[in-house]
Amino acid sequence: MGLKEKTDFAGNFIEKLSICGLYPLYATGVEILQMNITRRCNLSCKHCHVQAGPGRTENMTRETMARCIRAAGDPGITTVDITGGAPEMNPDLEWLVVEMGKLDKRVLVRSNLVILLEEGFRHLPAVFAANGVEVVGSLPDYLGEGTERQRGRDVFGRAIEAIRLLNGLGYGKPGSGLVLDLVHNPVGAYLPGEQKHLETEYRRVLGGVHGVSFNGLFCLVNCPVGRYLDYLKNSGNLRDYLMSLEASFNPESAGRVMCRTTLSVGWDGSLYDCDFNQALNLEVSCSEKGKIGDIDLPVLAGREIRLGGHCLACTAGAGSSCQGSLTE
């Protein structure tokens, strides 16, 4: 039969990188500063890799945010990507986007959308718009049913309502300069289809049926970390899922993985190669130790990336990153 029994997925990943001359894998710079400012969230999605939820208490302080703002002033950094949890649940988010807005960088806030309709958060879309913040909204499935299976009851309808509210401010509308991108990720143990194809389907249904618009769709491969890993184990899908990630390894995607140009900052200022390594507590490997602001960016820019079996999610098929697919 010739089928090799494979269980060492981290080893297999490194072997694949070595074959295409990418191991050890080094960062090539720091262009994106990703800040994970809270583990709190109003939702508790079944696939959440950071295991966020209403019961979490970790929040980035204003002092750590100030350190990030100073770091973001580096001319090499083009983008500040604010995530969580639900970043809106950090009471200093508003202050952060106003201060970041002064730097003339691309600033993104990742939102689960539904929080924007809740008491105490409804003013935030206007704050985002006033500061030119791009909104990246999660909507795993354009058909609704899957979104609710993953994120909870009524989430789809409320997310559509939030998109409508954002559209009303100009988000996702041509010529407004206000960007609303949506994020798709599979609701189960399979890989996403082609980004271009899914974007067409999203537009057909969201525009045609619900009358809302958006700029672009980012397709993400679910990374086997956190609650998603638990789901894979509990449903008996783990081996098959990892096998399909491995079988879809694409060297072109491997060369472009986001950690090569990203620095991820945890709520307490700790530094990671990406949000997944952050969830796994794998801090950056670097000659110097410290939090954001303690280590000079040029030292971090050439660091060796810490890899594991979970990295196969970034290199499968067209690849996956916080900005969607890595190749056409």
Place this chain on the structure above:
Amino acid sequence: MSENYYEKADLEDFPNIGEYAPEAGEKFFEYYTVATGAGKLSEREKSLIALAVATVRHCPYCIDAYTGKCLSLGIGKDEMMEAVHVGAAMAAGDILAHATQMRKIIKKKEM
């Protein structure tokens, strides 16, 4: 060799079906890629056709592969089931159409 004729892991061996006849295998894959890839029909439409054929042909590997493909493409479960019903209706129609032979023979043989 396992005790079962059908093994889930056999699907992973699909790329090796050209073994012992590599030239024909290569040509098959070339043909398969063209036939199932987007053309005048979209990848979506072709995946639903493939899913219906897979169920009609009772191929566990293709059912696995095309169920996954349809989910990846964001195709609804209701749409997938509709496609399977097309296959089921075609299979039923095919059987009933063959009863024409039976009816013709009956008519010929009965006094």
